[in-house]
Amino acid sequence: MNKARTSIPRAIAAHAILIVYTVIALFPVLIVVVNSFKSRGAIFRAPLSLPGPQTFDLIGYTTVMSQGNFPLYFWNSLVVTVVSIFLVLLFGAMAAFALAEYRFRTNTLMGLYLALGIMIPIRLGTVAILQLMVASGLVDTLTSLVLVYTAQGIPLAVFILSEFMKQVSDDLKNAGRIDGLSEYRIFFRLVLPLVRPAMATVAVFTMIPIWNDLWFPLILAPSEATKTVTLGAQLFLGQFVTNWNAVLAALSLAILPVLVLYLIFSRQLIRGITSGAVK
C-alpha cells in the first residue's frame, strides 16, 4: 500500500550504513586472502593492492603444504564434526520426538533437564571431563571429542527439533498407526523426512562451534595424530610468526572451507533462524 512512504533519502542512508558495515565485516578477511597470493616484499610494500603479475607468488602455500600435517588435521576435524553432527541429530531427534509426541509423567521435567545445557556451558565441567576421559582411556582419541560435542549439541537440538515436531500433523501419524506402523517406523519414515529443514538448521548451528573449537582439542586430544585443524593452525601460526607468506596462506586455507560451506548453507541457516517468522 504505502510504497511512497519509503523515501529515497532514507533508503540511501540505510544502504550507506549497511555497506559501511559490510566493508568492516569483510575487509579483514579479504586483506588476508589477497595478501596470501603475494610475494613477501609486496605484502609489506603495498598491502592494500591486489596481486599483480610481478607480485603474485604462491610461496606461502607451498610452505604450508610442505610443513605441518594439515591434510591429517583436516581429516580429523572432518571426522569429529561429521560424526558428532550425526549423533546430535539422531539422538536429539529421537529425544525431541519422545518429548513432543508422547505424554508421560516426567515429560516437562525431562524437557527442562535437557534445556539446562543450553544455558550452562559444558566447558565448566572440563576438569571432571578430563578425569573421566583419562579413566576410560579415551584421552588423545577422536572419540573423546565426539562424545563431548555430542553432549554439547544435544540440548539445543532437542529444543529446536521438538518445536518443529509439534507441528507435524497428528492425523498423519495416527493414519500410520492405524496402518500398523510401529512407533519407530512412524518416527523414521514419517516424521524425520518432514522435519528435514529443521535438521539442516540444527546441523549448521552444531557444526560451526565444533569445527572452530580450540578448548577441547587443546585439552583432550593435543597429540599429533588427533589434532584438529583449528588446533593445528593455532600452533602453526605461533611457530611461523615471522614467515608472513606462510601465515597468510595458512589463514586463507583455514578460512576457505568454512566460507564455502557457509555460502552453501547460508540460506538454510537463515531460514532456520527466521523459521516461523517468515509467513
Added chain:
Amino acid sequence: MAVARKQTRWHIAIFLAPALIVYTAIMILPLFGTLQLSLFRNIDQKQVFVGLDNFRALFGDPHWSGAFWNAFKNNVWFSLIHMLVQNPIGILLAALLSSNKLRFRAFYRTAIFVPTILSFVIVGFVWKLILSPLWGIAPMLLKEVGLRSLFHPWLGVPDTALTTVALISVWQFVGIPMMLIYAALLSIPDEVIEAAECDGITGMAQFWKIKLPLILPSIGIISILTFVANFNAFDLVYVTQGALGGPNFSTDILGTFLYRTFFGFQLQLGDPNMGSAIASMMFFIILIGVCFYLFAIQTRLRRYQF
C-alpha cells in the same frame, strides 16, 4: 487403545535414552564432578576433603584473590562492551535489514554474518596482523583519513588491550544479535505495522513506539546469551594475548585464569582442585545471571501472541 496405554511404553524410554545418557554422562555429571572436586585438595598424592578451603584461598589468599578479582573485573568489562556495542549495532543492522523493500538484503545479511563463522584462531590472528605496527595496515588506513597520530599498538598496551580484544570479539559476533532481532522483526504481523502507518506512525517513531516493545523479549534473550557467552569466553584472549592474558594480565578473564590454574603455565604448576574452584565460581556467576534473567526480567516482559 485403552489397553495399549496401560502397558509400559518402552519406545519412549528407547527414544529418550541415548540423548539422556550421553548428556548426563558427559555434561551433567562432570559439572557436578567439578563442583565436588573443588571441595578437595591433593595432599601427598591423595585427594583429601577440605570443605570450602579452596574457596577460602581463592578469596582470602592475596595471591589468588588478586588474580581472581582482576579476571572478574576484566570479564565484566569484556561483557559490558558486548552489551553496549555489539547488541545495539546488531539491533540497528537488523532494523535496517528488515525495512521495507530493501534491495540486496540477502547479500548484506550473508556478508555481515561471515565473521561469526570463522574460528577464533583465524579472527585473532587476522586482527593481530592488521593492528600490528609491523605490517602497518591500521596506521596506513588512519593516515588516509589524516588520523595517523591516533595509532597505538592497541593490543600491546595494558590500557587499551582489553577493550581492543573485546571490540574484535564484537566484530566477530555482531551477526548473532542481528539475525535474532531480524527474525523477531519479521515475525511482527503486517497488520500491526499497517495499523501504525494508518495512524501516521512511520520511520523512527514506528521503530521506537511499535517495533521495539514487541522485540523486547528477543532483546532479553540476546542479553542473557551475551552474558553466558562472555563469562565463558577464553579462545579469543588465548589466541591474541596468550594464556597469561597479557600484557601484564590486563586481558586476563575467568576463562584464561581457569585454563592457567588447571593446567599450569610456565612456572606455575597445574592444580585441578583450584581449577575446579574457579570453574565453580564461573558456574555460580552464570547461574545467578540466568536465574536473575528468568525470574526478574523474563516474567516482566510481556509476550505478545499474534
